[in-house]
Amino acid sequence: MxxxxxxxxxxxxxxxxxxxxxxxxxxxxxxxxxxxxxxxxxxxxxxxxxxxxxxxxxxxxxxxxxxxxxxxxxxxxxxxxxxxxxxxxxxxxxxxxxxxxxxxxxxxxxxxxxxxxxxxxxxxxxxxxxxxxxxxxxxxxxxxxxxxxxxxxxxxxxxxxxANFDEPGKVDLISFMERNFMFNMPIEKLGYLTGRSLSTFNRDFKKHFSTTPQKWLTHKRLELAYYQLAEKKKKPIDVYLEVGFEDLSHFSFAFKKQYGVSPTQLL
Structure with a gap:
């Protein structure tokens, strides 16, 4: 490119x-x-x-x-x-x-x-x-x-x-993450947008979700991908970018690991 x-x-x-x-x-x-x-x-x-x-x-x-x-x-x-x-x-x-x-x-x-x-x-x-x-x-x-x-x-x-120069204030973590999990942002940025330092973000996340941000994000993105493939009949090539993955092969590997079938098997 x-x-x-x-x-x-x-x-x-x-x-x-x-x-x-x-x-x-x-x-x-x-x-x-x-x-x-x-x-x-x-x-x-x-x-x-x-x-x-x-x-x-x-x-x-x-x-x-x-x-x-x-x-x-x-x-x-x-x-x-x-x-x-x-x-x-x-x-x-x-x-x-x-x-x-x-x-x-x-x-x-x-x-x-x-x-x-x-x-x-x-x-x-x-x-x-x-x-x-x-x-x-x-x-x-x-x-x-x-x-x-x-x-x-x-x-x-x-x-x-x-003319709004305010920094992001502290927001409800659960609703923010449920709304924005498909965006492949560094954890530091997600913390900033929720009004938290990185350490506070990780601590609050573990408290609310009982897992790490990385594991939760991967699971949620694959759930959305499954819905897009199985219900909306989209192709993997049209789905993986939109749910927060950068690479089609990595997406296919993670998808099969979670669901036991490859994305193409749902077509």
């Missing part, structure tokens, strides 16, 4: 995947504003699936768990312009702005498909990727400030996302 990333700065990049697909389980430290030039992306959350294609623009909030599968499409690579809206940059943007936080906005992906203002802003950075030498930080900052200003213009509630 050939993956090419060109960076104007650490916060603006042009990303291209030329092979069959690229999958990752992600939790971003920054808000991510993404514009599709070509290709297709499937984004899986705990209870929602999104499909994005050429021309689509969307915002992924920070600390949002998602499985992202990128595909080339119609002979074209999976190609996007990505802007990182970092907490540091957003704090500077909002320090002189009075905002009225009306309510807590749901942690979800926000779609701004084919919006001319946003599309024009993101398309305007593409010629700069061919420049030799370093891209001026002051111009990059202007471009990101422009994008933030446009987001605020077209969605009056976006301040509740962009």
């Amino acid at each position: 050939e993956h090419i990333s060109k960076y104007l700065t650490k916060d603006i990049k042009l990303s291209s995947y030329d092979d069959k697909l690229f999958k990752s389980d992600l939790i971003f430290d920054d808000h991510m504003l993404i514009w599709f030039i070509s290709g297709e992306t499937k984004i899986i959350q705990a209870d929602t699936v999104f499909y994005f294609k050429t021309g689509d623009i969307f915002l992924i909030p920070r600390n949002l768990l998602a499985t992202i599968i990128n595909y080339p499409k119609n002979g074209m690579p999976h190609k996007t312009v990505v802007m990182h809206l970092s907490t540091e940059r957003l704090k500077k943007f909002y320090e002189k702005i009075e905002i009225d936080k009306k309510h807590t906005v749901e942690q979800k992906i926000y779609s701004f498909n084919n919006h001319p203002l946003l599309e024009s802003c993101l398309a305007s950075v593409i010629p700069y990727f061919d420049l030799e030498g370093d891209f001026p930080e002051n111009i990059a900052s202007l471009k990101i400030t422009e994008a933030i200003s446009i987001l605020r213009e077209i969605d009056k509630n976006v301040d509740n996302i962009l």
Whole structure:
């Protein structure tokens, strides 16, 4: 697989995947504003699936768990312009702005498909990727400030996302894990998202589930896979990535160990 990333700065990049697909389980430290030039992306959350294609623009909030599968499409690579809206940059943007936080906005992906203002802003950075030498930080900052200003213009509630600098608070561990077990995250990240240190997370997990996180996660992912194969009649190649496995052969081995049959025997 050939993956090419060109960076104007650490916060603006042009990303291209030329092979069959690229999958990752992600939790971003920054808000991510993404514009599709070509290709297709499937984004899986705990209870929602999104499909994005050429021309689509969307915002992924920070600390949002998602499985992202990128595909080339119609002979074209999976190609996007990505802007990182970092907490540091957003704090500077909002320090002189009075905002009225009306309510807590749901942690979800926000779609701004084919919006001319946003599309024009993101398309305007593409010629700069061919420049030799370093891209001026002051111009990059202007471009990101422009994008933030446009987001605020077209969605009056976006301040509740962009100007929220709180860290995750302590949440109910059982409900969080039951909802998010299919995301292949490091245990440290899962602890962070539940408002716990790694040691506290492991201790609380053992208390509630009477086993280790790794064993419980594998069992739950295979349970979901069994349901997808036996009831939904999906193929193993379409299931293993979505339930949190990285490799088809490892998935098949673990599945047979738990159920005594291979995934293909359920078809």
